[in-house]
Amino acid sequence: MRIIIKNSSDKPIYEQIKEQIKAAILGDELCEGDILPSIRELARDLKISVITTTRAYADLEQEGFITIIQGKGCYVLSKNSELVREQLIRKIEDSFSSAVSTGKIANLTRKELTELFKFILEENQYD
Secondary structure, three states, X not given: OOOOOOOOOOOOHHHHHHHHHHHHHHOOOOOOOOEEOOHHHHHHHHOOOHHHHHHHHHHHHHOOOEXXXXXXXXXXXXXXXXXXXXXXXXXXXXXHHHHHHXXXXXXXXXXXXXXXXXXXXXXXXXX
């Protein structure tokens, strides 16, 4: 797994790390039991503060994606299907909110926005 930090991003570095690790877990790039780089190792590799990597790992642990075992390392937990579903629903809600905000800026009507959404569903063959 490779983590890429973008200094031009609006997201804080710990959030970028967290999102990329989550994506790797949800995309099966990282599987249950896989060991992650240590907090210090990741900080050294990315040339960032240990505090930043600690925050990213703590958030991932709190959200149920990893476990941190003192003195042994950080491990990927099994994907809890309900947790994964909630995370994906939250991501969809954020995307919809962003689309609605952009639609308002573009002065689209509710009907136009709905038609656009239906078109995208059909284009992606979503039943």
